[in-house]
Amino acid sequence: MSPPNLSTLARDGLWDNNPALVQLLGLCPLLAVSASVVNALGLALATLGVLMGSNLAVSLIRQRVPAAVRLPAFVMIIAAFVTCADLLMAAYAYELHKVLGIFIPLIVTNCAILGRADAFAARQPPLPALLDGLMMGLGFGAALVLLGAIRELFGQGSLFAGLDLLLGPLAADWQLTLIPDYDFLFLVLPPGAFFTAGLLIALKNAIDDRRRRAAAPTPRERIRVTGTPR
Secondary structure, three states, X not given: OOXXXXXXXXXXXXXXXXXXXXXXXXXXXXXXXOOOHHHHHHHHHHHHHHHHHHHHHHHHOOOOXXXXXXXXXXXXXXXXXXXXXXXXXXXXXHHHHXXXXXXXXXXXXXXXXXXXXXHOHHHOOHHHHHHHHHHHHHHHHHHHHHHHXXXXXXXXXXXXXXXXXXXXXXXXXXXXXXXXXXXXHHHHOHHHHHHHHHHHHHHHHHHHHHHHHHHOOOXXXXXXXXXXXX
């Protein structure tokens, strides 16, 4: 299998094969912690690091692991990187670590990570595997942060609240209060996460459908190519 180029990896990870909006993987943490930008950003960074590290490690050992123990080996690799991410967040962003709670260890069960390890990294050299982890992680993180921003803005009337939990005291004044004394509880609660995620998926599908129609040849162009009307 020839390694795909960077543009293909970027297009797949960020849009065409986005883990959250197309493959619909990792929906449990996506919906559970996306009530604010800081929560979404914290989980996105942890998932990105695990994806890149596990993809690289799986690619490096891909020719040395017997097929009978391939999936258990991949799960152990992913669990090791998740443990590293969990310990790093506990050490450097403890308050955010407490907010995210069990959803950091649960990255191990994210099907997007194991799926990329088995479907891509186990069949590709290290560099394409690392880039695939980067792009898939960025695609998942972008969907996560966008969902968190929409829910925080329309649910609480603010953006970037509590960003100092992740970036330190420097970000303590970065909160933007766009709608003072505002609270729309529906978007903050889990039903709002399902509703907002559904809107984002529908919007992406509408954009893709519009692009396909724009790229499709017109009847006159089909006649010119084939010589017969269709």
